[in-house]
Amino acid sequence: MATPVLDKAGPAPEPGFADSPYITVTFRLRRFNPEVSDQATWEDFQFEIDPKERVLDALHKIKWDLDGTLTFRRSCAHGICGSDAMRINGKNRLACKTLIKDISPEKPITVEPIKGMTVLKDLVVDMEPFFQAYRDVMPFLITKETNEPTRERLQSAEDRERFDDTTKCILCAACTSSCPVFWNDGQYFGPAAIVNAHRFIFDSRDEAGEQRLEILNDRDGVWRCRTTFNCTDACPRGIEVTKAIAEVKRALITRRF
Amino acid sequence: MSTTESTTSGIGPVEGASVYTVDNPAPLIEPPRKRTPKTPKATRGNFELYGWLFMRLSGVVLVVLVIGHLLIQLVLDGGVSKIGFAFVAGRWASPFWQVWDLLMLWLAMLHGCNGLRTVVNDYAERANTRLWLKGLLYTATVFTILLGSLVIFTFDPNIR
C-alpha cells in the first residue's frame, strides 16, 4: 500500500530559511476569574512565535503550554463560526483572522473581551443580550400563505442581490460590541440584529418586513444609531453594516410618507 | 402503550403513530424571544422617527438661518462694531427679521434640546441621572424659548 510521503515533495527551502522566522511577542491579556477576584487584571505572556501565525494560535499556545486556566471561545478557527470575536489592540476582530504581523507585534498586543456585555471569565462574555436582540427581529422566513407551498419559492438574481451583503453575517457580535450606544445600557438592538432584520426585510420572498420594521421603529431600535461607523469597521465579514442600518431607516421613513 | 419502537431520538415517524403519548409528552420547546421581567417594554409610536427626521430637516434650515445670521451680525457692514440698541431696534421693526429670529430661536433650541437628549440617553448610565439631566434640559429649553419669544414679540424701541 502506497503511503504518501509528504516530506519529500516539499518545496526547496526559501533563501534565508536558516534564520528563524520567530520573533518575541508580548501578549497582554485581560484576565478575569470571578472565583478568585471581582477585579479584572492584565497579565503578560512573552514567547517566541512566527509572526505569520494568528492571534488565535498565540492564545492556543498560552492555553496549551503556559497557562491552562486561560478561557476563551473558539470553534472553527477559520473565521466562519463567529465565536472568537475579541478586542485586540483596542479593535474588535476575530482572533482566528488576525495575523500577528499585521498588528504591530513589536509592541505588546492587548487582548480583551468584547465590550458592553458581562464578562463571565477571561475572554468569555455572556452573549444572551446579543442573541435576544437577534431573536427579537424574527430572523427566519415568514410568509402569509396558510397552505404548504407546492413549489420552490423562486427569486430573481436582482432580488437576491438586494440583501446579499447582509447574508454574510456570522453573528460574531464584533459590530454590536463596538457600538458606543450599545455600551451604555445594552438596550439598543445593536447593528447585528438590524443586519439580520435587513436580510429578511429586503428579501422578496419574505412577507413580514412590515412587522420587522415596526419592531425596529422602537425607542431602542434603528433611531438610536448615531452613524459612528464603528460597526462597519469592526465587521470581519466586510459587511457594510452602517449602510444596512441606513437602508432600514430609509425604508421606515418612505413607508410613513 | 405502543413502546415497541426502539428509537430514542424523540423524533416520531412522519406518518403513523407518534412516539409521544399523554404519559410521555413531547419535550417542551421554549418559545423564541422569551422575555424576562427585567426586559423593558417595547415602545409603540413614531416619536424617535420624527425626532430623527426633525434633526435633519431643522439642520438644513438652520444652515441658512445661522450662516445668514452670522454674516449679518459679524461680517457685513462693519462687523460687530455696528451692533447696538439702534441696530437691533431697526431690524426688529421688520416682520421679516422677527420671523427669521423667531424661527432660528425655536429651531435651534428644539434641535439642540433633542440633540442633548440623545447625548444624555447615550451617556448617562443610571435612570436617576437621566431623569435629572433631562429635567434640567427641558426646563432650560422651555425657559429660553419662552423668554426669547416674549422679547421678540414685545420689543419696544421707545423704551426709556
Ligand code: HEM
Ligand atoms: C447649522 C446647521 C446645523 C446642522 C446642519 C445640524 C445637523 C445636525 C444633525 C443632522 C444632527 C443629528 C446627528 C445624529 O443623529 O447623529 C445634529 C445633532 C445635534 N445638533 Fe445640530 N445641526 C445644526 C446646528 C445646530 C445648532 C445651532 C445646535 C445648538 C443649538 C446644534 C446642536 C446639536 C446637538 C447637541 C446635537 C446632538 C449631537 C449628537 O447627536 O451627536 N446643532 N445636528
Ligand code: SF4
Ligand atoms: S454584521 Fe459582521 S460584525 Fe456584526 S455580527 Fe455579523 S459578521 Fe459579526
Ligand code: FES
Ligand atoms: S473560531 Fe470560528 S470565527 Fe474564529
